[in-house]
Amino acid sequence: MSKTLDAPKARRRRGAASNEVRIAAEVAQRTKRQGRGAAQALLVGGVPRVDLxxxxxxxxxxxxxxxxRVWLGVVLLTAAAGGVVLLTAADAIQQDAHLADVRRETDSLxxxxxxxxxxxxxxxxSGLLRAAQSVGGSTEIDWQATLRGVQNSLPTGVAITGVQIDSATPLEAYTQSTGPLQGQRVATLTVDAASPTLPSVPSWLDxxxxxxxxxxxxxxxxxxxxSTGIYTVDMTxxxxxTVFDGKYTAKDKS
Incomplete structure (x- = not known):
């Protein structure tokens, strides 16, 4: 009875062993073919090389x-620096040439x-003379017109018998009065007038x-x-x- 039961197991073991042998044979054969193909490829593809x-x-x-590569970079940098130096030198030469042209033009002028x-x-x-004339004539007064105005202001029958003039100069300021109610002045005109009758002084002052x-x-x-019956009036x-005529200043502006 035991022999009958163990027979299938023995057969299964023999079949498994047979399969393993078959698989190993196929692997060996495949490896052999691959080796042959590699050898053929080496023979056909070229000469084998080995780095020793x-x-x-x-x-x-x-x-x-x-x-x-470093030396190549150094050479390139040197070339670039040389190019910059050449450009700078060319610009300097151009500037020198321009400066020379300007100097020649200046010399010509x-x-x-x-x-x-x-x-x-x-x-x-002429400019100095005009300036001196302007300064010297800055205090110039047209006394002829001023005295004519004084003459025209006289009451009827009154005549001028004497005139004293005192005015400012370009080199010296006119002395001002110390009185608080007297205005700034640049000239003083003292007039002596004679009249056969008592003159109306208030009218003359107006x-x-x-x-x-x-x-x-x-x-x-x-x-x-x-002795003569003549009245004499002394007026300051x-x-x-504003009495300055400014004629030289006007000429200078024109």
Whole structure:
């Protein structure tokens, strides 16, 4: 009974062993074919190569390649620097040439100015004369017109017998009065007038207010000459800076 039960197990073991042998044979055959194909490929593809150089040689080669690249960079930088230097030098040469042209033009203008040196000298002298005239005439007063105005302001029958004039100069300021009620003045006109009758002094004081530059007027005295019967009036008139005619200044502006 035991022999009958163990027979299938023995058969199964033999079948498994047979399969393992078959598979191993197929693998061996496949490997053999692959080896043959590889050998054929090596034979057909080309000559086999083997790198037998030491590692130090390969490292040295790589280092040399790095050094060559570094030197190439140095050469490129040197070339770039040289280009910049050349451009700078070219620009400097151009600027020097422009400066030389400007200097030549300036020299030419100076030579042309030398031709008109006398004219410029005359113009300078004329300018100085005009300036001196303007300063010297800054305190100029048209006394003829002023005295005519005083004459026209006289009452009927009154005639001027004497005039004293005191005015400012370009080099000295006019002395001002210390009185608090007297205005600024640049000239003083003292007039002596004679009249056969007692003149109306208030009317005369009102009349002189129309004079150019009038500041104030005072009647100093009224006297009678008993031998002749003539009245003499002494009057002082103060004038301000508006009395200046400014004729030289006007010429200078024109």
């Amino acid at each position: 150089l030491p590692t130090e040689v390969l490292v040295d080669r790589r280092q040399r390649a790095v050094v060559r 100076l030579l042309q100015q030398q031709q008109y040196r006398d004219v410029r000298s005359v113009e300078t002298q 009349a002189v207010k129309s004079l150019p530059g009038y500041v104030d007027a005072n009647a100093n005295s009224v006297t009678l000459d008993t 008139i103060h004038l301000d800076k």
